[in-house]
Amino acid sequence: MLNSEYTIWIEKYRPKTFQEIKGQERLVRRIEAMIGQKNLPHMLFSGPPGCGKSTMALVIAKSLYGEEYHRHFLELNSSDDRGINVIRETIKDFAKIKAMGEVPFKLIFLDEADALTREAQHALRRTMETYSSSTRFILSVNYSSKIIDPLLSRCAVFRFQPLKEEDFKEILAMISEKEGLTVEDTVLRELYLISHGDVRKFENLLQSCAALNKTVTVELVREIASATTPREIKDVVLLALAGNFIKGRELLLKTMLQQGLSGLDVVKQIQQDVLDLDIEEKRKAKLVEDCGDIEFRLVEGSDEFVQLCTLLARFSSP
Amino acid sequence: MMLVNQYKPRSIEDFKSNNKAAKKAYDFVKDYEGQTKKAILISGPPGTGKTELAYVLAKDLQLELLELNASDIRTADAIERILGNASRQRSLFYKGKLILVDDIDAISGVQDRGCIKALIDVLERSKYPFVITAIDPEVDFLDSLRKKCVLVKFDKLSIEELFVLLKKVCDEQAVSYSETTLRKLARYSQGDARAALNDLQSFIINGTLDIEGFEPRLYKEELEEMLLTLFKGGSFANSLTALNNLDVPLYPFGGRSLVIWGDMHIGVYWIEENVNKEFFDLGLGKAYELISLSDLFYGRIIKRQYWRYLVYSTALLAALSTLPKEKRGVVTYTGPSRSPKQNFRLWSLVNRKRTSISGKLSTFTHCSTKRALQTVLPYVRFMSKHDIDFSYDLGLEQDESDWLST
Numbered sequence: 001m002l003n004s005e006y007t008i009w010i011e012k013y014r015p016k017t018f019q020e021i022k023g024q025e026r027l028v029r030r031i032e033a034m035i036g037q038k039n040l041p042h043m044l045f046s047g048p049p050g051c052g053k054s055t056m057a058l059v060i061a062k063s064l065y066g067e068e069y070h071r072h073f074l075e076l077n078s079s080d081d082r083g084i085n086v087i088r089e090t091i092k093d094f095a096k097i098k099a100m101g102e103v104p105f106k107l108i109f110l111d112e113a114d115a116l117t118r119e120a121q122h123a124l125r126r127t128m129e130t131y132s133s134s135t136r137f138i139l140s141v142n143y144s145s146k147i148i149d150p151l152l153s154r155c156a157v158f159r160f161q162p163l164k165e166e167d168f169k170e171i172l173a174m175i176s177e178k179e180g181l182t183v184e185d186t187v188l189r190e191l192y193l194i195s196h197g198d199v200r201k202f203e204n205l206l207q208s209c210a211a212l213n214k215t216v217t218v219e220l221v222r223e224i225a226s227a228t229t230p231r232e233i234k235d236v237v238l239l240a241l242a243g244n245f246i247k248g249r250e251l252l253l254k255t256m257l258q259q260g261l262s263g264l265d266v267v268k269q270i271q272q273d274v275l276d277l278d279i280e281e282k283r284k285a286k287l288v289e290d291c292g293d294i295e296f297r298l299v300e301g302s303d304e305f306v307q308l309c310t311l312l313a314r315f316s317s318p
Numbered sequence: 319m320m321l322v323n324q325y326k327p328r329s330i331e332d333f334k335s336n337n338k339a340a341k342k343a344y345d346f347v348k349d350y351e352g353q354t355k356k357a358i359l360i361s362g363p364p365g366t367g368k369t370e371l372a373y374v375l376a377k378d379l380q381l382e383l384l385e386l387n388a389s390d391i392r393t394a395d396a397i398e399r400i401l402g403n404a405s406r407q408r409s410l411f412y413k414g415k416l417i418l419v420d421d422i423d424a425i426s427g428v429q430d431r432g433c434i435k436a437l438i439d440v441l442e443r444s445k446y447p448f449v450i451t452a453i454d455p456e457v458d459f460l461d462s463l464r465k466k467c468v469l470v471k472f473d474k475l476s477i478e479e480l481f482v483l484l485k486k487v488c489d490e491q492a493v494s495y496s497e498t499t500l501r502k503l504a505r506y507s508q509g510d511a512r513a514a515l516n517d518l519q520s521f522i523i524n525g526t527l528d529i530e531g532f533e534p535r536l537y538k539e540e541l542e543e544m545l546l547t548l549f550k551g552g553s554f555a556n557s558l559t560a561l562n563n564l565d566v567p568l569y570p571f572g573g574r575s576l577v578i579w580g581d582m583h584i585g586v587y588w589i590e591e592n593v594n595k596e597f598f599d600l601g602l603g604k605a606y607e608l609i610s611l612s613d614l615f616y617g618r619i620i621k622r623q624y625w626r627y628l629v630y631s632t633a634l635l636a637a638l639s640t641l642p643k644e645k646r647g648v649v650t651y652t653g654p655s656r657s658p659k660q661n662f663r664l665w666s667l668v669n670r671k672r673t674s675i676s677g678k679l680s681t682f683t684h685c686s687t688k689r690a691l692q693t694v695l696p697y698v699r700f701m702s703k704h705d706i707d708f709s710y711d712l713g714l715e716q717d718e719s720d721w722l723s724t
Contacts, residue, residue, distance in 0.1 A: 007711050008698070010683055049693070054684040079686045080677075112686050200685070204697035211701045228696040245602060246594055253656055260669030297610055301617035302569055305656055306590050310610035317603035 009207040010200050013175055015055050016062065022167040022199075024052055027158050031056070035063055038103055042128060042137045044113075044152065046144040047160025050198030053140040056160075057109040060138070064103050072103070077111045084120035088127055095131040106135045113139040114146035121148045128154060162197035165189070171199070175206065182215045190221045230259065233269040237277070240315035248312050253305070263304025267295045270311065290314045321515045325487055327370050330378065334479045335509075336362070336472045340371055343449070343470050347375050347416060350447045355468050357441050357448035359422075361455035362472025365510030368451040372418040375449070382412040386419050394436035401437075405444035415446040422452045422460065434463055441466065474509020477501070483511060484518055488527065495527035503529060537566045537583040538653065545588060545651050548638050549596045557636040561585065568632065569616045586613065587654035589635060595649045597641065604641055608634050671721045678712045698722065 015021045018028045034040055040060075045053040061073040074094045076087055091108060116124065125148075128137055139155060141147055169188055176183050195201035208224045209216045232255040239248035256266060271291040277284060294311040301307055327333055333340035339360070346358050360368045376383040384404050386397070401417060409415050419437065441448045448467075455464060455471075481504040488495045503521075507514035521529045546552070547560040561568060568585035590609055597605045612634035615627045672691065679690040679698065698708055702722040709719035 008683060008694070008708065010694070014684075049685075049689060058684065075684065077680065077686045079688055080680065111684070112689075115686075198693065200683075200689075200693050204694060208697045208700050211704050211706050224700070228700045230696070243599070249594070250655075257665050258668065260665055260667075260672050262669075294610075297614045297617075300621075301610070301613040302620055303586065303613045303616075306586065306609055306613045309590060310606040313603045313606035317600045 009175065009203045013171070013178075013203060015052070015059060018059055018063070021052055021055060021059065022170060023163040024056070024160055027056070027160065030158070031060065035060065038064075040105070040107075040136045041156045042132075042154050043139070044144060044147065044155035044157045045138060045140045045160060046142070046157065048142060048162050048197065050195075050200040050202070051160045051162050052199070053160055054109070054111060056158075057107075057138050057140065061107055061109075064107065065101070072101075072106045074106070074108045075111065076108065078120075079112045079115035084116065084123045087120075088123065091127055091131065091135075095135045098134060104134075107138065108135055109138045109140070111140045112142075114141040114143055118148055121151055125150050125154070163199060164197075165192050168192050168199075168202060171202070172206070175203070179210060180214060181210055184217050186218050187216050187221055190218045194221070194225050230255075230269070232259070233266060234273045236312070237270055237273050237315065240312040241277075241279075243316050243318075245312055245316040248316065249309055252308060252312065256305075263298050263308055264295070266308055267291060267298055267311070271295070287315065321487055321491075321519045322512055325483065325515060327367055327374055328377075329374060332374070333367060333371065334482075335475045336366060339470045339472055340367075340374075342468075343371055344375060344378070346468050346470075347381075347447050347449070348379055350414075353447075353468070355466060356444055357450055357467045358470050359450045359452060359455055359460075359464060359467035360470045360472060361452045363474050363509060364453060365507075365512035365514075366472045366475055367511065368472055369418070369420055372416065372420075372449040372451070376416045379414075379416075380412055381414045381416040381446075382409040384415055384417045386417075394432040397433055397436040397440060401440045401444075405440055405446055405448075417441075417444065417446055417448045419448060419450045422450050422463070434459060438463060438466055475511055476509070477504045480504035480507060480509070480511060480514050484514060487515070487518060491522075493522050493525055493527055499527055499529055540565055541583065541585065541588045541653075542651050544585065545592055548589065548636070549592070549643075549649070551643070552639050554636055554640055557639040558633065561632050561636055568635070569613070584654075586635070587656065588651070589638070591654045591656070592649070592651045593638070595651070596643070598644055601641060601644050605638055608637050608641075671718060675712075675714065675718050675722065678714065678718075682712055 018032055021028055045056060047053055057075075058069075058073075061069040065072045074090070076090060078087070087110070094108065095106065110124075113121075113124075128151075137155070139147070139151070144152065144157060144159075165188065168191065172183060172188055172191070175181070191202055191205060195205060205221065205225060205228070206216070208228060209220050212224070213220055232251060236248050236252045236255065239245075239251060252266070255261065271288060274284060274287045274291060277287075290311060294307050294314075297310070298304055298307040330340050330344050339362075343358050343360065346353060360371060362368055372385075373383065375381070384401070386400060404415070405417055422437075450463070450467065452460065455469065481501055484500045484504055485495075485497075487493075488500065503514060503517055507517060517529075518527070521527055541564070544560045544564055548557050552560065564585050566583040566585060570584050586609065593605045593609065594602060612631045615631035615634065619625055619627045619631065672695065673687065675698075676687045676691040676695055679694050680687045683690060683694055685694070699722050702708065702719065703724075705723075707719065708714065708722075709716075714722070
């Protein structure tokens with residue numbers, strides 16, 4: 001047996017039943033009721049990352065179709081499976097075959113549907129109508145405002161809440177027990193703050209800590225958090241702010257090359273790093289504004305590096 | 319074997335573009351006894367065969383060649399010591415002697431002071447002809463020497479001559495090539511046979527000529543001139559002309575460019591690379607604003623195919639010439655640090671590995687590749703470095719798990 005213990009916790013501890021899903025009790029009640037009637041509308045799950053949208057879809061599939069759910073359940077990712085045509089073809093092939101068994105429809109889970117353009121969303125609407133007799137759609141989004149009205153009106157909307165500290169407490173207790181971890185009381189708070197309520201981050205961080213030491217302390221959490229956060233971009237920002245443009249530019253180029261980062265990767269990271277800087281609020285606001293301006297130019301313009309350097313030049317000239 | 323050495327000119331007939339000049343030199347040396355002057359000064363750009371001509375003359379006329387080149391110490395004493403006696407004594411095995419002073423204008427500084435005078439002394443007492451080569455014969459310190467010499471001027475080799483040469487080399491070396499490629503090489507080498515042959519040799523891979531990633535020598539100078547106009551006091555109008563007349567593209571053609579791109583001869587790369595040598599602090603900020611806005615216009619050209627914007631895209635770059643200069647003086651411009659090909663290879667290699675691993679992570683953990691990249695990969699990488707092996711679980715290839723754990 002090959003290292004089955006070395007599986008990623010976010011999968012190992014992904015809830016398998018409705019009861020195990022944390023923090024979304026009201027939604028769970030509504031959904032369970034609908035499943036009891038073996039009938040579902042199209043659904044739209046909206047909420048921040050790591051609050052259980054994909055898990056909910058998976059649990060629904062399992063409770064409808066049992067362990068053989070894969071034959072009736074299609075999972076697509078809008079930001080990966082590029083182009084609405086690819087999505088449409090895949091959906092068509094999947095929906096063509098009639099659903100067997102006691103549930104009269106198949107289930108299509110379209111993750112990150114807010115990554116679809118407006119045109120793609122209109123196309124998706126047609127597809128949903130065409131196959132509505134044999135399929136149900138679950139769309140998952142971070143922001144429901146990015147979804148066009150005609151799609152919204154065809155879906156029952158479920159708004160997921162970010163998990164609260166008490167929810168994390170239960171998860172932490174459960175994992176600690178199963179993995180034999182000793183966890184300091186204050187660790188919960190630290191993990192919660194660092195992960196911004198994202199279970200994925202929370203469990204990844206915890207697993208990384210446990211990889212080093214079965215006794216998890218706040219210091220360890222902080223150490224791992226900084227070790228898993230790339231520092232170079234922050235150093236670039238600090239160099240620029242200290243007025244050392246040339247060194248900053250050098251490090252930026254080196255980092256982008258070695259880590260294979262795109263311009264957008266970098267500007268997003270810079271914007272996040274700026275928020276954590278220890279500088280006066282007014283200046284911080286100005287820097288974030290600069291980030292926004294440059295991100296716009298980066299998307300609209302042609303040369304990413306020119307735009308990033310412009311940002312550094314702004315940072316380095318007071 | 320270096321092609322440059324293998325394909326040196328072997329006779330006067332091998333000098334095509336500079337045939338007249340070579341002939342003049344030949345006649346001078348052959349009929350040395352009847353000459354009033356004692357030396358010829360051959361001047362011309364590098365790689366045109368100045369030094370080789372001296373060797374050819376010596377061989378054709380069966381003379382012993384005595385050479386003094388840049389690596390010898392050329393002080394007045396050394397010149398007298400090395401050339402003084404030799405230029406007066408008979409040759410033991412040859413009909414006569416030919417004395418070559420190579421790259422005379424490479425003389426520099428105190429070390430060589432007085433050596434021109436010593437050289438003139440030596441050649442006036444010499445029994446044998448001198449061949450002196452120089453890139454630029456007009457420099458001041460050669461004034462006195464010039465008067466004592468027959469002047470022979472070499473030009474850049476014609477593209478046709480270089481093409482014929484390269485073709486001959488390829489045919490004899492059984493290299494497969496396309497004529498277009500050879501012409502390109504010939505053109506890019508700017509009349510320099512040495513450069514052309516070296517370039518040719520460096521682009522022969524397994525018997526095939528492949529000039530992908532080739533950096534034309536020509537463009538570098540052109541780009542430097544453009545930068546001079548832009549940064550060293552050219553007017554707005556002149557800068558605009560300089561940018562418009564650029565032979566290389568101002569921006570990479572086609573879609574958006576990543577950090578690094580295959581070709582380094584792109585106007586804006588050169589401008590961006592060197593702007594921080596000319597402007598500082600607030601000035602640098604202003605300069606970058608102009609470049610940034612110019613790029614913004616270019617991006618819109620690409621997206622909407624509205625080429626009118628090119629006027630503004632170019633004008634914004636030309637506006638760099640209107641910014642107050644903060645520092646005057648000599649600045650050495652450098653080519654873009656971001657574009658060499660190996661950079662691109664490295665970038666895409668890492669980028670591809672990251673993406674492929676994240677793709678597997680995303681399937682396994684039910685999220686998008688992008689999210690996996692941001693919120694799962696850093697942790698998986700961290701744990702892999704601490705000897706936790708996920709490769710079985712995730713179905714990783716060997717090179718992927720290697721990358722994760724190093």
